[in-house]
Amino acid sequence: MTSILDKFSGNRIEVNEPAPRHLDPSDTGEATPASYSMEVKEVHKTFGSFKVLQGLNLNFQDNAITTVLGPSGTGKSVLIKHLVGLLEPDAGEVAIFGQDLWSMTEQERYDVRKKMGVLFQDGALFGSMNLFDNTAFPLRKHTDKHEDEIQDIVTRRLTEVGLERSWHKYPNEVSGGMRKRAGFARAMVMEPRIVFFDEPDSGLDPVRTSLLNDVILEMHAEHGGTYLLVTHDIRTARKVSDYVGLIWKGKTVHYGPAEEAFEHDDPFVRQFLSGESAGPLGMD
Secondary structure (H helix, E strand, C coil): CCCHHHHHCCCCCCCCCCCCCCCCCCCCCCCCHHHEEEEEEEEEEEECCEEEEEEEEEEEECCCEEEEECCCCCCHHHHHHHHCCCCCCCEEEEEECCEEHHHCCHHHHHHHHCCEEEECCCCCCCCCCCHHHHHHHHHHHHCCCCHHHHHHHHHHHHHHCCCCCCCCCCHHHCCHHHHHHHHHHHHHCCCCCEEEEECCCCCCCHHHHHHHHHHHHHHHHHHCCEEEEECCCHHHHHHHCCEEEEEECCEEEEEEEHHHHCCCCCHHHHHHHHCCCCCCCCCC
C-alpha cells in the first residue's frame, strides 16, 4: 500500500480515493437486521436529573462508514460509551453482532471489545512510549504473539498511516495530526471489526483533518469493517460517510445514506448540515 504521507513528500504520489460509498456495488442499499453490526434500540440514559439519551434508535450497517453528528451535549460520546460497553443503558438495548451486550457475561463482553478499536480525541498515547511501542501495546497486552510477529504487524500499520519513518519518536515530539494517526494505527493492530472515532478531527487544522480523512478512507477500503465517527466537522461527514445520523436532545432526528442527509428538506437537518444560524436549532 502506498503511504498517504507520500502526498506531502517530494515524490507526489497520488492516492486514488475510493468513492464515499464502500459497500458492494451489487448492494441494493436496503439494510436488513443481518447486515447490522450494531443496533441501538430505544436507549435511555440519565445522569442525575439530566436526560442524555431519550429513546435513541440507530442501526449501523456493517462494512460501511457512518458519521454521527449533533450539537454539543446531545449524547454523541455517551452513545459510543454504550456501544463499547462502558455504560449500561437505563432502558433499551444495545446489540453487537446481533447479541444484546448486557445479556452477555463479563467475559463475553470482554471478548466483544477485543473486536473493537477506538481512536480517542487526543490519540490517548502513552507519553513514556515511542510511537512503535504505543502501537504495539494492545498486541503485547492481549495476545501471545511473538515479538517478531508484533514487529511485522506494527510496522505494517504505521506504514499504512504514513508514520513508518517516525516510529522511534515520542508523542511530545510529533504533531497533533501524527498523534491521531498513531492512535489510529494502534486501534487497527488487533484487526477490529468495528472502529470508533471520537471527534478525530478535534484540534486539527483543515489540512491535517483532510489528511486524516484520506487515511480513514484508505484504511477502510483496505480492511473493511464498521467505522463510526462522531464529529462536528461537516466537511469530514461529507467526505467519508456512507451513512449519516443526526441526533438532538438524545433522540434520532435523521439517519440514512449520506447523499440523502445532505439533500434533506427537514429544517433542522438542513440548518445543522449547512451551518446556518437561522432555524429551529436556536441557541439552546
